[in-house]
Amino acid sequence: MKLKNIVLIAAFAAAAALVIVMPKNGGASAGGPAGSGSAAGTRPGAGPSGARAAAGASSFRITAVAAEIADVRSYIETNGDVEADNTVEVYPDIAGRLVSLRAGLGSFVRKGDAIAEIDPSKPGASYAISQVLAPISGTVTSLPLTAGSTVSASSVVAVIGDISRLEVSARIPERDVGMLKNGLKAEVSVEAYPGEIFAATVASVSPLVDSVSRTKEIRLAFDSVDARINAGMFARVKLYTTVNENAVVVPESALLAGEGENYLYVVNADSTVSRRDVSVGATVDGRAVVASGLEAGERVAVEGIVSLSDGASVKVIGDPASSLGGES
Secondary structure, X not given: OHHHHHHHHHHHHHHHHHHHHOOOOOOHHHOOOHHHOHHHHOOOOOOHHHHHHHHXXXXXXXXXXXXXXXXXXXXXXXXXXXXXXXXXXXXOOOOEEEEEEOOOOXXXXXXXXXXXXXXXXXXXXXXXXXXXXXXOOEEEEEOOOOOOOXXXXXXXXXXXXXXXXXXXXXXXXXXXXXXXXXXXXXXEEEOOOOOOOEEEEEEEEOOOOOOOOOEEEEEEEEOOOOOOOOOOOEEEEEEEEEEEEEEEEEEHHHOEEOOOOEEEEEEOOOOEEEEEEEEEEEEEOOEEEEEEOOOOOOEEEEEOOOOOOOOOEEEEOOOOOOOHHHOO
């Protein structure tokens, strides 16, 4: 019995020793000498075809556009009111009772025409009727009082304006007043005619900045008379301040901000990108003027650019000439 136990123990010891000396990769039994078993231990994709796959996996998918030549107009947007070119409030010479109005709302009067009559009489006394005369020729745009009203020398009896020459009064923030000058072009729109644009030109610029609103008034004259435009209308104004002619233009989304500079990525013919520092001018409606650092026709990355670096391999989406067999 003891002999049997000894035999069993010896068998177990021999089996354990055999396990210890066996190769872990079984290289010799895998078919070939142990020294030639490196192919079996290589990582998948490490061969030539695997290298191409690895290169493809490291390429960034981007979209790109070519820089183009265009005219870019910078502008300021503001609101204003349509007003008659020359508007005058009319006051009586004396106090009394407004006997009659000789002109109706919207009627045309000439300078010197009687537009109202005032009776200055007091109880127990009789005075001659006093006429209120039009100081200018124009259209009666307001009659704030009615016959029978009591008036004083400070009461506005009528408002007369030259509505044949309408202007837009608008205010420009102080930060932009350095760009203002007579002759600037503008586009005006009104709510009554959505989608329609009325051309206008800056006719005058106030010499003062309002200390309360921190704005400066400008007046814009319409380039042509249009009977649909009325005094008192609310106007939206797009005032063009500068024009960059024949500028190199790229989408604003192509630009990235570095330390004190702007840069973008130019797409090379070998499907890599190069970082390029650029000087940026005006940015208008999603388009940026590149003052220096880029030529028209060069392609720049516009989407998928956050993770790019100089020399990175890229796949331009939708570009059959790009790497990786042109897949899109």
